[in-house]
Amino acid sequence: MAASAASGGEALAKTLFVSPGGPFYSIQEAIKRAESGDTVVVRGGTYREHVVLDKTLKLIGEGRPVIDGEGRGTVVLIKAPRCTLKGFKITQTGSSLTTEDSAILLDSAEESTVEDNHLEDVLFGIYLKNSPRTLVRNNVVVGKKLDMPNRGDGIRLWYSSETRIENNFITQTRDLVIWFSSKTLIVGNTVEKGRYGLHYMYSNDNTFEDNVFRENLVGGFLMYSRDIRFYHNVFAHNQGLASGYGIGFKDLDNVVAEENLFVDNRVGLYLDNSPHLIDSWNEIRRNVIAFNDIGASLMPSIERNIFFENSFIENTEQIEVRGGGTLSGNRWYVNGRGNHWSDYVGYDDNGDGIGDIPYLAESLFESIIDKYPNLRVFIFSPVSQAIEFASKTFPVMKPEPKVVDKYPLVKPIIPDIFKARKGGFSGSFLTVSIILVAFPLGFYTYLIRYGRRRSGYR
Amino acid sequence: MEFKNVLLIMQKEVREALKNRWFIIYTVCFSILALLLLFFSYSREEILGVSGFGRTAASLINLVLLFVPLVSLVTGAISISNERENGTLFYLLSHPVERSEVFTGKFLGLLVSIWVSICLGFGLSGIVVGIKGGSLGASKYLLTTLLSLLLAVSLLSIGFIVSVLSKKAAKSIGISVFLWLFFLVFSDLGIMGTTIVMDLGIKPVFVLALLNPTEVFKIAAVLNMSPRFEVLGPVGVYALRSFGRDGTFYLLFSAMILWTVIPIVIGFLAFTLLKKE
Incomplete structure (x- = not known):
């Protein structure tokens, strides 16, 4: 349905289909054959591959197809502007913080759309690198079960201004972090069980x-x-x-x-x-x-x-x-x-x-514990009230x-x-x-x- | 020691407690105050729909801290000295009962009375909260009650020591009220002063705090109700880091148990061995 609507938009654009029964058996194969402006529709099934999207395409999943990274590297890399990635389940990225293994990495892919994807068992969820004016909407990111220092970010923006992050659900990752980006809008998201729910670094006007x-x-x-x-x-x-x-x-x-x-x-x-x-x-x-x-x-x-x-x-x-x-x-x-x-x-x-x-x-007691934090252990004890009472009775204190x-x-x-x-x-x-x-x-x-x-x- | 005799003396104590009305007055006051506190916290929740460890939960702990030690200490302190002054203790001991039976029976009888009134206080106000709905968890509420019961045993047995060792009831009441003030205010003030003057570290403050049964109760109750150990500042973090969440609770419970067992044993030995009457 999405495919026909998309192909109806542009007269010359064609739609390529990937499914376990053909015509294309692998997503990468279809991308190779597609031209800029085309739509690739992927139908249900599990695809164990690492996808590189290097031309402006719409990559649409129907029946939530799974892209499985098998625990190695970045799973989907988008390198062209104005791409769409929609309707996938993406699992098992690598676990390396040095190579920043991500479920979806947008590198210089401005004005793209990442929508309605479920990311599970991922180090980084959605990583926008130099990809301004992107829309990230209705995605679910579930991080890997790792100790906090070994986790990656649920969503990370890097020099990606004017981006809109909307209605995503992020759990068990490190941060939703915005680096060097301005005029971003973050709306309606839920971020839980991570390190910093939201983290701005050197990002003005947001x-x-x-x-x-x-x-x-x-x-x-x-x-x-x-x-x-x-x-x-x-x-x-x-x-x-x-x-x-x-x-x-x-x-x-x-x-x-x-x-x-x-x-x-x-x-x-x-x-x-x-x-x-x-x-x-x-x-x-x-x-x-x-x-x-x-x-x-x-x-x-x-x-x-x-x-x-x-x-x-x-x-x-x-x-x-x-x-x-x-x-x-x-x-x-x-x-x-x-x-x-x-x-x-x-x-x-x-x-x-x-x-x-x-x-x-x-409060005298509060002043004392502000100054001597060890004494906070006596909070709620009657002694705290006794001290308050003393300070009210003898204003010199x-x-x-x-x-x-x-x-x-x-x-x-x-x-x-x-x-x-x-x-x-x-x-x-x-x-x-x-x-x-x-x-x-x-x-x-x-x-x-x-x-x-x-x-x-x- | 015969169980039947113990039970009879227990019964006598319970009946006297009921006759003396302190039990009823205490129960009614405690219930009403607990109810008001919980009700107040409930009306707050209505505004927000969310809640956490607020001042209201803290007030509940404070209510227990002020009420339970006072009643336990004073009833413990007058239990034996009063009877000795009236001469009824001699009468009781002239019966074919052992001293150990008298002590155990009296202790358990008073303990039951105090426990029942604490349970009624928590229970009655809890029923209202349960019907109206509140956000305080049932298990946390139950644990707070259990901690209060332990606190009562501890201070009741300290009261018994005072009672055994002092001849006059007036003197034992005086001592017990002083002890009440000491446990609640003076000892903490002393630790605070020492900390400020001598710049004590985290560990000594924690150990010193555990030397006070009311403080042990308070720390355990606060940590039970609040999800964060940091509510107690660096000391809480120290406890969490060195003993872990469960470990800290075990430690606090052990301290609480020690604070009940040791005074009971001392009181018991003092009453059965010192035959000066």
């Missing part, structure tokens, strides 16, 4: 939205770039040891982060030397930062970040200043609107939604507030896309609880009544 980055070591690590915008992404359960950032900024300038959800990461947002240009500001607005060990972690030297209308909900430590200190060089409110802090204890007398007294992050939000929002702002599946009936929980009630009660009653019948209770 946007990503509606993605889910979960269970990676780091949800997104954006480095040495500027003019980055991201919206409506979910960064959840990223739990790398010593990292575990929902998102990390390293030397990142002119960022706009809006309506993202950071939940259950070790650190929601981690800012390192960002912004680093003297005239640049980062704007972090309307994000929900909830249930992380640390909501946002910043160095005391960091300045020129604007946080407003964010909701900091039940992070164990809302804001960490690494090494202790304050964050007075940043702004925590704009036009009389600050952030929502779930540990805010003030009130809103005039009902305008803005708390009447400022929110001060000035009060630390300088890390954050002063003069206009704290009384209610959290939860963007509609993050609103509530309502928690449902939980059978196992109920069973456990009923056992917890019934069994001890039964024993207790037995014990109280023990011997009553035999001795004749008097």
Whole structure:
């Protein structure tokens, strides 16, 4: 069907068919016979070969044919511009990081389309080298079962600007990484169980939205770039040891982060030397930062970040200043609107939604553990409350507030896309609880009544 | 030691606990507080549809940490000294029962009362959460309950030592309240101060923390509820790296068991060997 549509487009183009029953038995053979602009349709079956696409062709799989690399090298290499690769299952690349064995490698294949492919047991998934204006859509990438240092990237862009990465599902690989590319759009992808869900290196003027980055070591690590915008992404359960950032900024300038959800990461947002240009500001607005060990972690030297209308909900430590200190060089409110802090204890007398007294992050215990991280082991102990109590009773012990939000929002702002599946009936929980009630009660009653019948209770 | 005698003394303790009403008051307070906490966390989840280890889970741990040691220590501390002061201990010992039976019976009787109230507290609030639906896993909830039960044994037996060794009930209550403050606040404060002044490394801080039963409970409960060891900072990472996930839990459980067995043995020996009454 796809073949006829394609051949109908161009009068001179022809369609070649590959299938286990002929006319072509190998994909490479058909490519050799095809001319630029032709379509090669591959029908179901397994093809144990390494395909090199060196002319502008549409390579379409029907009935999801399998290209099996048998554990050697790169499986599909596209070297011509404006190619299409669609509908294949590609498995068993090599395992060498030095030769960067990939399932699909586009080398100088600009304006190509890689669509609806399933990649399994691959080192690198889709590798775009000098292939700008490419579309990578609806692919599934499942990496090899390797230790993190031996893995390759799920999707890797190298000097491939204006590329669109859309609705892909990537699991068990290293990164989705963008090198030296600008004006890319990354939208609707899910990246999980890798190292960095998303990784920008020296890539300016980029946007990503509606993605889910979960269970990676780091949800997104954006480095040495500027003019980055991201919206409506979910960064959840990223739990790398010593990292575990929902998102990390390293030397990142002119960022706009809006309506993202950071939940259950070790650190929601981690800012390192960002912004680093003297005239640049980062704007972090309307994000929900909830249930992380640390909501946002910043160095005391960091300045020129604007946080407003964010909701900091039940992070164990809302804001960490690494090494202790304050964050007075940043702004925590704009036009009389600050952030929502779930540990805010003030009130809103005039009902305008803005708390009447400022929110001060000035926990003495937090200041101590920021400075002496070993003591974090005492977190949640009553001693932490005792220290807070002491610092409130004897203000001389009060630390300088890390954050002063003069206009704290009384209610959290939860963007509609993050609103509530309502928690449902939980059978196992109920069973456990009923056992917890019934069994001890039964024993207790037995014990109280023990011997009553035999001795004749008097 | 005859099981029947032990059971009878247990029964006497349980009945007295019920008659004294502390058991009921304690159960009701604990249940209501646990219920409120879990309910609060539930209403939060409604907003987000996702949750993790939040302050609410931490509050549940804190509730246990404040309530269970206090009640266990104080009931343990008055158990024998009170009867001694009233003279009922002599009356009891004049019956054909052994001292070991009296000690075991009293200990088990009080333990059952405290355990039942903890189970009721967790169970009743758990039923409400189960019907309403929550994201805290059932197994994690059960393990938290088990840890609380262990904590109760440990502090009850420490209370018993105080009770055996002090003549007056007032004195033993005073000592037990001091011990409560010591375990919850002073010892941690001491470790924190020492760490800051002497710049202690990760390992000493970890070992020192394990020397306190309430701290062992807290670390185990936090690690049970949170997927990340790093919630405890470098010390958590150290534990994970040196003992692994399961190893750390075994270590904490062993520490907890030691903290129950040793005080029980000391209390038992003190009561059966020191015949000064």
